[in-house]
Amino acid sequence: MNKNSNRFRLRSVVAVVASALAATAAWAVEPFTVRDIRVEGLQRVEAGTIFASLPVRVGDTYSDERGSAAIRALFDLGLFKDVRIDVNGNVLVVIVEERPTIADVDFVGTKEFDKAALQKALREIGLTDGRPYDKALADRAEQELKRQYVSRSLYNAQVVTTVTPIERNRVNLTFTVTEGDSARIREVHIVGSKAFSESTLLSLFDQDSGGFMSWYTKSNQYSRAKLNADLETLRSYYITRGYLEFRIDSTQVAISPDRKDLTVTVNITEGEKFVVAGVKLNGNYLGRDDEFKSLITIKPGEAYNGELVTETTKAFSDYFGTFGYAFAKVQAVPDIDRVNNRVTLTLQAEPSRRVYVRRVSVGGNNKTRDEVIRREFRQYEASWYDGDKIKVSRDRVDRLGFFTEVNVETQEVPGSPDQVDLTVNVAEKPTGSLQLGAGYSSAEKVALTFGISQENVFGSGNFLGVQVNTSKYNRTISLTTTDPYFTKDGISRTVSVYHTTTRPYSSTTDGDYKLVNQGASIRFGVPFSELDTVFFGIGLERYAFDPNSSTSLSGLYTPKSYLRYFQCNTNTEGPWPPGFIVTGCDQKSVWGVPLTVGWGRDSRDSALVPTTGVMQRANVELGVGGDMQYIKTNYQYQQFFAINKQYTFAINGDVGYAKALGSKVYPIFKNFYAGGLGSVRGFEQNSLGPRDVPLIGQTDGAPLGGTKKAVFNAELSTPFPGAGNDRTLRLYGFFDVGNVFGSRAPGLTDEQYKAQKKLRASVGLGISWISPLGPLRLAYAFPVKSQKEVLDPTTGFVVIPKDRIQRLQFQIGTSF
DSSP states (O other): TTTTTTTOOOOHHHHHHHHHOOOOSSOSSOEEOOOEEEEOOOSSSSSHHHHHSHHHTTTTTHHHHHHHHHHHHHHHHHHHEEEEEEEEEEEEEEEEOOOOOEEEEEEEOOOOOOOOHHHHHHHHHHSSSSBBHHHHHHHHHHHHHHHHHHHHHTTTOOOOOOOEEEEETTEEEEEEEOOOOEEEEEEEESSSSSSSOOHHHTTTTOOOOOOTTTTOOOOOOHHHHHHHHHHHHHHHHHHHHTTTTTTEEEEEEEEEEEESEEEEEEEOOOOOEEEEEEEEEEEOOTTTTHHTTTTTTEEEEEEEOOHHHHHHHHHHHHHHTTOOOTTTTTEEEEETTTTTTEEEEEEEEEOOOOOEEEEEEEESSSSSSSSHHTTTOSSSSSOOHHHHHHHHHHHHHHTTTTTTEEEEEEEEEEEEEEEEEEEEEEOOOOOOOEEEEEEEETEEEEEEEEEEESSSSSGOEEEEEEEEEEOOOOOEEEEEETTTSSSSOOOOEEEEEEEEEEESSSSTTTOOOOEEEEEEEEEEEEEEEHHHHHHHEEEEEEEEOOOOSSHHHHHHHOOHHHHHTTEEOOSSSSSOOOTTSEEESOOSEEEEEEEEEEEEOOOSSSSSSOSSSEEEEEEEEEEETEEEEEEEEHHHHHHHHSSSOOOOEEEEEEEEEEOOOTTTOOGGGGGGGOOOSSSTTTTTTOOSOOOOOOOTOOSSBBOOOOOOOEEEEEEEEEEEOOOOTTTTOEEEEEEEEEEEOOOOOOTHHHHHHHHSSSSSSEEEEEEEEEEETTEEEEEEEEEEEEEEEEOTTTTEEEEEOOBBBBOEEESSEEEE
């Protein structure tokens, strides 16, 4: 057989395999020694890529098997549309036809999905600019896109893939989508329900046939994932009410011929209702049977409750964990008496082996240093596994407020049955905050405040706050920094330096004066337990008062309470009536040395979105030197109750008391204030409580605050509809009541003073969100107990002014 007349031409792997099967007795090409290898047809692919993939080298003996292997190897690269191998004497000629290269990938008509997200998904599978075009991948992407539209109830969605050749063997890949209208759930039926009405069971479902809010919640858009969640809710509803053998037999989803409507039918079998006859323990309980029995929440004589069974087994597992048994197995085995519809539960426990923690790893912290997280951990490496310490550690990390999610995973160490590794996975949130506050009323229009803070500077866990405000009314320059681990033992240090200049927003109602406050302070926090911290601080501050108004009538436009405190004098003669002009102040400024002692206890499960736990704060400020000698105390109590996985109820109480010491007068600027966000919503910020005598021509005096404070808040919150995985975006309803109280300003009647002392109350709705700019709270309040305007029936003059109402309020950077 002549070598030159026999050429081996293969266009596909299938042809190679067929040739190999046929050529069992003779060679299609006589084996020969390769003297040279040439490659033809390359445009973008480097020749080195071909040579590196070929199983044949110069000097090797070429055969049919090696030729087949060479073609397979080159096709496996995914770079070529066709591959041929020719033999020219002792020279091997590899002829390739390159796949076209993708120049651009675009989506047309996609409204349901973000185009950038779709392009990213294709990039991950190799369909992106610069990569070889693969029709199989494009077809797969088209089918997956259709499947995603079906999952969004868009059954009429059509996807057309267009490949447009352009110069230099490139193509543009375009997915043109016609989404159509989404299919809506027309009806949902539950077949087989006897104990409960169908309407009661359907009210448990997130998916329904639609309502007035469906345009937003999309509850009538079918989703298999949502339906599965609804079925689990239905199952839980029955099992917690004694129906131990409840089952879901089948689920049918029928689509109308026009593919626009769906009918969902759920077939169930309720079974009989069972009552718990008794609970028994079986297995190894480490000789602490009585301690484990105290953890049982299942009550004999009541209907079987699957949630209580799960709660009890989890409590058992957690308690085993406190003794180092991380892999304890606890199972509730039911003994069913179907004749009497009773069930006896046996709690079978096997503690398995005791383990210790080999290593604690941290993941997900791209910015925060490992040290910041590790120093909050109370479960140490090379120590016995302790479930309680791990939970405390997780809660401490969560209370830092730097993360939206904190999870601790336990992993076995291969080959070491008595060791486990702990991995702390966190999801960081932006810790830089822009404090921006605003409120609107018809009288005051818009009031704004501004500040910047960073709770986790450079990932160190330190706090840095800077406020620069050039407002006409509140000029502020302040710097505050906190090092939570000033010492290795966890003693914190906070240093503050500030200079503020305050003017009333309204010179006609609140006066026209200037109060300058300068000072610095340092405070240390000493942890006395895992939850308790005691604070000690000292400061130096100075207050300067300037009664000179923007007009010559300084006495007319300055609150009388400030004039009395700073011992200001007014004119007794001249062109103006007496008291119209301030001639000077005997005490233009005062200074003092405040000592502070505080206590804080925080057992909340999260600093961002707490659902359980208590937070308490108490503070005593004592003026011990200079012109200001006083005592000011404050106590705040917050508690959170998890009603269920969706709703959280919270209460907040804030009380305060202050008085002067010795013969000194209590500093009026140290008063407590109430009204607005963080206090009694619906009333203008800091407007409640005692007021000064109205200025001439006005009916309302300047708010002065008071030496006593009592505020109570109650909130019921739930995740905002459609918020997805952002657990910080919540909708809440609230009830507020409170006021501040103080001595009566000279010149006020008993009736006016009593009106100022009455409690104020409001109800309303709001939204809270840990936004990239910081904690945001927006509230719309309806005052239910407020002071109305009272007129003198004889003269028609205002005897008692009305409260300053501000229904809509929002703030970034505030709390409860």
